[in-house]
Amino acid sequence: MHYAYRFRLKPTAKQRELLDYKRDTCRQLYNHALTEFNEISQSAGTLTQRVRQVRGQLTDLKDWWNELNDLYSTVAQAAVMRIAKNIKALGELKKRYNVGSLNWKAPRDFRSFTYVQSGFEFDKKNGQTVLSLSKLADIPIECHRQVPDEESVKELTLKKEPTGEWYAFFAVDDKEEPPKPSLVEIDADDMVGIDVGILKYIHDTDGTAVGSPDLSEERNRIEREQRNLSRKEYGSNNWEKQRQRVAECHQRIKRKRRDFLYKLSNYYAREYDLVTVEDLNVKGMLESPGNSRNTASAAWNIFTDLLEYKCKREGTHFVEVDPEDTTKECASCGVKTGKPLWVREHSCPACEFEADRDANAAWNILSRGLTDLGVGHSEGTSPGIADFWCANESRSDSSPPVETALAVGTTVVPAKRVHQTPSGGLSDAV
Numbered sequence: 001m002h003y004a005y006r007f008r009l010k011p012t013a014k015q016r017e018l019l020d021y022k023r024d025t026c027r028q029l030y031n032h033a034l035t036e037f038n039e040i041s042q043s044a045g046t047l048t049q050r051v052r053q054v055r056g057q058l059t060d061l062k063d064w065w066n067e068l069n070d071l072y073s074t075v076a077q078a079a080v081m082r083i084a085k086n087i088k089a090l091g092e093l094k095k096r097y098n099v100g101s102l103n104w105k106a107p108r109d110f111r112s113f114t115y116v117q118s119g120f121e122f123d124k125k126n127g128q129t130v131l132s133l134s135k136l137a138d139i140p141i142e143c144h145r146q147v148p149d150e151e152s153v154k155e156l157t158l159k160k161e162p163t164g165e166w167y168a169f170f171a172v173d174d175k176e177e178p179p180k181p182s183l184v185e186i187d188a189d190d191m192v193g194i195d196v197g198i199l200k201y202i203h204d205t206d207g208t209a210v211g212s213p214d215l216s217e218e219r220n221r222i223e224r225e226q227r228n229l230s231r232k233e234y235g236s237n238n239w240e241k242q243r244q245r246v247a248e249c250h251q252r253i254k255r256k257r258r259d260f261l262y263k264l265s266n267y268y269a270r271e272y273d274l275v276t277v278e279d280l281n282v283k284g285m286l287e288s289p290g291n292s293r294n295t296a297s298a299a300w301n302i303f304t305d306l307l308e309y310k311c312k313r314e315g316t317h318f319v320e321v322d323p324e325d326t327t328k329e330c331a332s333c334g335v336k337t338g339k340p341l342w343v344r345e346h347s348c349p350a351c352e353f354e355a356d357r358d359a360n361a362a363w364n365i366l367s368r369g370l371t372d373l374g375v376g377h378s379e380g381t382s383p384g385i386a387d388f389w390c391a392n393e394s395r396s397d398s399s400p401p402v403e404t405a406l407a408v409g410t411t412v413v414p415a416k417r418v419h420q421t422p423s424g425g426l427s428d429a430v
């Protein structure tokens, strides 16, 4: 399993030029190699073997192609090997669309180049962390988190985004997974059930509710910039400048959404020892009608995939449960009562248990998770509900909930949780 650390580079103007020069040399090499590759008959070997055959010509190429000597050896090799990757990707596309063969890459389509295993290290220069790249430069990087251990880095890819910004991606082998705590020793306090929904992004058994990030401002801006773009003469300098501006807007929205999901999943994986969510593949099918189904379940899946991943890294149990009737079922007695989406309260006719609709669902999700793990109580459908209920009530009595500026529709995050998070809890999300 691979994990990519991502850092923003802060190249000087001169370094930026160098990066572009290397990128373009790689592009030209790629295009040349593609022509050579197409000369080789398919019967000459497997795809990888044929691409390697082209890679084998690199030494001879360098005799007459001086610029290639400016590339670090694995960078040149990786540029050639990219043909194999692209052909495999093309094969996948061909199954679905009628696409032809690989084409030469224009400058705009060739955005990255890759160091394999070596040729890079982290260093300090004038008190600033730099990424020291062989045959390139010592480029300052923006360092928000610990840099990966160079030994564990398999590949380093330098990529220029359409906005003009450069990023470094480090593909590292996953550390061994940290051990998870024994199930029987986990406190009720350290377990959480999360309901992922349409109206609220999530609602959990600790009373934390978070809305979707508000992206309306960003969307308006994109619309505005897009309109501007359509007024410019296609291909002109002004058009190109405006195109970059549009790309920046898209980038910003993407970043905001990703940050939100990262922080949310980090929060749960770090704060709890056991996290339960619904199996959203199933939930998407059950709940969302028509077109919204795909959109909603795609967004949820990104969240749960991230969450599962972070839980693995933090040594937190992660369980996905059957979502059927989590909203209808009473978390206290198990009796099912149907309610349309607009009914926001759960009020049980059988046992008179009352709760927020999503909180009730979250408790059902948690108790199903415990049952799936074999640690649930045997009688009733809601092991530990009383504990959670009481804990929750006493908590809100003693400590007033904290209003956070998470996003629109955001409400209460229990103060206890936020303040105890060592490395920034929910309060600094988005």
Ligand SMILES: [Zn+2]
Binding pocket: 330, 331, 332, 333, 334, 335, 348, 349, 350, 351, 352, 353
């Ligand atoms: Zn009930």
